Amino acid sequence: MGTRLSSSRLYRHLWGTPELAGVFDERAMLQSWLSILVVLAKVQAEVGIVPASAAAQIAAEARVDALDLDFVAEQTAETSHSALGLIKGLLAVLPAEAREHIYVGATVQDVTDTWFGLVMREVGAVVWRDLRALEARLVGLAARHRDTVMAGRTHGQLGAPVTFGFKAASWADEARRHIERLRAGRARWVVGQLGGAVGGLGYFGAHGPRLRARFCAELGLADPGISWLTARDRIAEFGTVLAMVCGTLARIGGEVYELARLEIGELAEPASPEGVSSITMPHKRNPERSEHLDTLARLARSSAGVLLEGMVAAHERDGRAWKAEWIAFPEVCQLTGASLSLALELLDGLEVRGEAMAATVRRYQRELGSERVLAELAGRLGKHRAQQLLHEVLRRDGADLVTALPALGVATAEEVSCWQRSPSVDAVAEMVDEVCRRAAEARAAEPEHWT
């Protein structure tokens, strides 16, 4: 049982997903490291650095299930070396012949950075899949509510009308850009690392570059061309893109959170039959998912900041920056996974209360019609004169334009009333269409899986 809530039995579901636990759980991580060592031995056997038989034995035996993890942990602490505990654990289970041929010539960071490459492949695929699923839902919402008129809000205040589809389209459009970022970044991220001591491949003599090429190929990773032990832009970029994804989801969550206020009531989180919002106020139905999206985004940003800082690494290897990534990188990945999964759940059952939206629109005609009245008057009086006049009229609190403007002789009561009742949302709906069109086009042209 861990000392971090994110690893706790009770609360870990809030900070990760079972799927990503399958990547980051200690056993999964160690198995992944072992698989990297298996591949290392295999390609070293190809060029004759280790015997083929030893490589085969390693492939057969280097399984996390075989290891005595308590011994590994104890040795890790005792040697204060990140990998030596694991190596000792392996030596204890490998056949004698294989023992001398495991982890040959590689440095710890070769394994962990290659693992980062694999992690980015796996996490990137999850994020790609979930972002596209999210986009699909958002595009669906946008299309479905293309004409569901509701109040626009700026600075927290009611403004001209939009439609709920317009909100959803804005989210979909943002999600689409994240999908593009993922596509463009993949080749930069899904790479391996092999370099030995200082990243110079010196251990392997003439075989070095070819060995790395084979190593990467075998793992399905691109060959980086040059060691990136202190070139951490890949990690910083991946982490930042994920933090941005969380930012978008927090924006969606924030909108639900605010519009689900009882006083507004235009959106509501899906009701869950077993869910209990409050133990002190039985009536409560808290927007827990929406709010948690914000929490996750805060933490994701924070971890991304650590990764950005880590770019300023020294020399050929720099534990200061690198070890900070050990914490921050898995963190941002899992927070993003949790965030996407939560957002999908939120959207799946999101209640869009068209009637409440319409009620707001009706109730606040003066506010929602304000832009149109200005536009119409501007056509008659000029923009600034119209503005000036309206400011003066409206400053007298509660001024009824339907009465006030005719009194000033600038419009009839019918006109004002009509302008206020029917501000245009045509352009808004056109924007929805455009976003949906672009999404459909992009989706058709791209693979379902992240490749």
Added chain:
Amino acid sequence: MGTRLSSSRLYRHLWGTPELAGVFDERAMLQSWLSILVVLAKVQAEVGIVPASAAAQIAAEARVDALDLDFVAEQTAETSHSALGLIKGLLAVLPAEAREHIYVGATVQDVTDTWFGLVMREVGAVVWRDLRALEARLVGLAARHRDTVMAGRTHGQLGAPVTFGFKAASWADEARRHIERLRAGRARWVVGQLGGAVGGLGYFGAHGPRLRARFCAELGLADPGISWLTARDRIAEFGTVLAMVCGTLARIGGEVYELARLEIGELAEPASPEGVSSITMPHKRNPERSEHLDTLARLARSSAGVLLEGMVAAHERDGRAWKAEWIAFPEVCQLTGASLSLALELLDGLEVRGEAMAATVRRYQRELGSERVLAELAGRLGKHRAQQLLHEVLRRDGADLVTALPALGVATAEEVSCWQRSPSVDAVAEMVDEVCRRAAEARAAEPEHWT
């Protein structure tokens, strides 16, 4: 096994201490929560809100060992309520009479914030103790090396001389200020929280304020006077002070890291007999502790940032900020614990290589004597004229002042030579004395334990 390295069996020793695991480990945390509930029932029994017999039963039975934590975890996820899983787990083990009298009128955050108060008391005490132990070592180093002359370095370049004691005194002085911060903050931090639904104590009717007073007193916490569910400055401040402590330790670590470069070799980390620095370069002796102090400080700062952001909370309770604290607050506490423990270990065996320091001083006489030569010449020529003249002479790379200055008729070779050989470190040593004196005075006047 967790999905975070900080909770992993292999690596958790890098990100926390066993002592603080005893605070933050899930079982320890839950036991602490249960103890809070026990106290709640106890004081509620005093005012007649729950029967005394129920309170007694709760005190007897609300133990984490009794709970089925898998069931608790499952119910936490299913209800998606932070406390309901725990409550259901408790109901399953409490005697029938007690069941209806547990967790009465309190909101989740009452428990977790009160726990934060207890955590600050415990963690603060550890930090106080370790900071004072650190100060003791630093003052010891300062006194011992009061006159161990070494090169000063500014902008990474050799400058006028200092002593190693001066460096240690600068660290001690900074540690002292943290000790002061801890002392001044305690009364603000070690407080309880009880408010119910919206923090208004409404559930308890007329008993509210007295109940809270008793609740806090029983737990050894101060009564906050008013609910602080969304007044998070305490948490932000505590976290920031801890991040600052880590910053100081990283500064110490950074100095060791740099001066332990083989090309400098003036400091070295304690050698550990079993320690292995490198699996690819057997000769390596990496400054792992020093470097890890920097890693820990980065992460601590990052968590403190989350806590600062959390101050902007909404209304009477705000899960967005609060839940982010759930991650960031234990994090910064444990990172600081790890950091202090590591720093103590580092200082305990720190090798201060006086002869290497002296060798640098001898080798770079020109550089180290530069300030004194300027001072002496300034006495003769005026400051800016002396400066100008020296800049010109020195610009001719490698210029030997012992030859060049006599040639210009501004000093004899003996003078220049003497100035270069013996720049003054008297004031430096006086500063060491002053810091030691202040520390001794402050230590004598303060308690050993944080109270």
Added chain:
Amino acid sequence: MGTRLSSSRLYRHLWGTPELAGVFDERAMLQSWLSILVVLAKVQAEVGIVPASAAAQIAAEARVDALDLDFVAEQTAETSHSALGLIKGLLAVLPAEAREHIYVGATVQDVTDTWFGLVMREVGAVVWRDLRALEARLVGLAARHRDTVMAGRTHGQLGAPVTFGFKAASWADEARRHIERLRAGRARWVVGQLGGAVGGLGYFGAHGPRLRARFCAELGLADPGISWLTARDRIAEFGTVLAMVCGTLARIGGEVYELARLEIGELAEPASPEGVSSITMPHKRNPERSEHLDTLARLARSSAGVLLEGMVAAHERDGRAWKAEWIAFPEVCQLTGASLSLALELLDGLEVRGEAMAATVRRYQRELGSERVLAELAGRLGKHRAQQLLHEVLRRDGADLVTALPALGVATAEEVSCWQRSPSVDAVAEMVDEVCRRAAEARAAEPEHWT
């Protein structure tokens, strides 16, 4: 005209105050630096390092008005030395005798850190004054609205009732803790710095420590005892406390922002006769001050983060961290000044709409009475049974408890109705009293000016 909006003619009022411009404006800053040099020469004259006549001339002539700032700027860029341009500018205006006696033995950072000490004294005094003024207003609001009942809100949803005074008291209480922090920190912050080359005072030979003591005393700053050129905790702490102050003000702003939504309308920003909220929607009255408090807090936190990072400085002087402070430190000071000034303005005219608050309370009786109904039923059925029953009843959306509970035989319609109508806010009012009492007591015991 600057390249930063914060320095721009049009917008600088958003990011600072005229008062603090008087500290940070380039001329003011340079004058402050010159005054430090004047004091330096004066105390050096006392110990015979420079002639008294030269010190007197420097005191007479080292005025920013006398300098050719274009020349100073040009020389600063050309020499790429931070102080040499200024020195050259001074040499051009000082009498011949004084020229060689200006800026003797001090390093640039001696001047700028001493200036930081002066800045902390000035800014701290402003923040102290404004925080106390803020507290006075908040305590006033708390007392005035001690019994102005309004809905409590948690997770953005309506909960049990509080009073507006309770909100204001929570803010006042938080402000009080900032005032305490300022008081406790002053002695740490308001210090001078003099050390020369590497902070060792070597230039001044035997005079060093005494010179520094006189230098600090003359400037009204404490003597630090030891150079703090790379011990940056003072700056980090001061900056962090300011960022926390901004956090509190942003919390206040956020509350106004949300409760000023038209759909809620319980608070409103002061109307300004000339103010125009929107050029496209004449009806708008945006909560611009409230919103800007949030903006300022974001930026302040960001700068505080830079200062925290700067604590990890190297050796005896480290330009990397120090120069970052040059930007971040004045920034956080000015943002805080702007923030306090804006908050005072906001509070001065804040409209507290008691009738709207009462309307919400009436309209949402079911929600606001929820905690009390639970408490009452719990007294009859036990807490968890009552909870369970209420959850079930309320899950049937819109369930009317006044009908439903009597139907279940657990309460009469009159009882339910009464509970819903009159949840208790007595304890809330007591908390207000307690905060007001504490504030009054603290205020009476502390000086009006920051000392």
Added chain:
Amino acid sequence: MGTRLSSSRLYRHLWGTPELAGVFDERAMLQSWLSILVVLAKVQAEVGIVPASAAAQIAAEARVDALDLDFVAEQTAETSHSALGLIKGLLAVLPAEAREHIYVGATVQDVTDTWFGLVMREVGAVVWRDLRALEARLVGLAARHRDTVMAGRTHGQLGAPVTFGFKAASWADEARRHIERLRAGRARWVVGQLGGAVGGLGYFGAHGPRLRARFCAELGLADPGISWLTARDRIAEFGTVLAMVCGTLARIGGEVYELARLEIGELAEPASPEGVSSITMPHKRNPERSEHLDTLARLARSSAGVLLEGMVAAHERDGRAWKAEWIAFPEVCQLTGASLSLALELLDGLEVRGEAMAATVRRYQRELGSERVLAELAGRLGKHRAQQLLHEVLRRDGADLVTALPALGVATAEEVSCWQRSPSVDAVAEMVDEVCRRAAEARAAEPEHWT
């Protein structure tokens, strides 16, 4: 004269470039805003919203030179509206006919976001150009020093050898990825914004979408398809990429800073004839540019963090996030410009001291040969046995492997001596070639200007 050092006459060259001052200087910014208004009027004339003659007059008269900026500033403060001051200034200089046709239907953020689009186009072009120039220098350094053997360093300690070309290639490779990021992002960033009140284009009725298309086209910006007033990922991404660029440059700077230590002396910053490093220590030659690259990266990261946070914006417009961008976005742009310009200057005259590098290599043969000795022994004894043996031998401090290994019968003195003398850097050189090849290929395939 500003209140921020970044805008100060003396120091602004440290925080920006004259070229970017031409973008961000207040006059330049205002002129850019006016040009946007000119285009707005022009395209509105096309669809008949404003008279063609008014649009022509606006095009002729809306020049910053014509404005009374003091009046504009005063009106901005008085109305507390971001654009109204400017509008009033314009009204004062426009012919009567044009007055009512300026700034029609657009909201402030339409202008400032469109300006952000223009800014990204201009700044992106500068960054593209400078990054490619940087890459050219780095590739040049890499090729020139492909075989300049030097010590590798990990954890600050000497390790196996690399070449200086390898370091430069690692930087070039990282720069290349930034160039790719810029290329991939351009289409996302260089967009306009027009939406009016709530971004819905309602003011313009049926003309809306076509008007925006024409508006964007006329400005050379892409049409965003949908308003992005609260979809801030573009800004966050652009800012983050810039902060990453600064991170890379700080990494380069850091390497120079460390290797320019006198005790190492393998690199040196270009000497500048007029440059003065220290006024207290005439001998000093501080790595000021290297160090400042780190300072700039800290600040850039900090601003990027503000932009990331800004993604969580509310509703259709949110001043809290948006106004923070007003500060943070120009900041990160200018810091990056300064950083690139400084890095180019640093690289242009960088002294690569091959002889000092060779001296280190000779002096620390034992350390640099360590990996090769291990590799050779591993071939004979197996990896872990060899490792174990070497750890034991080397633990006896100062052990001479040339003596010790023959004594153990595992190698002859000649062999050990040869291994230590000639560890392989062949693979390192191959990596250099690969990076140069990739860079050449990529450069040939891409435009010189950012398009």
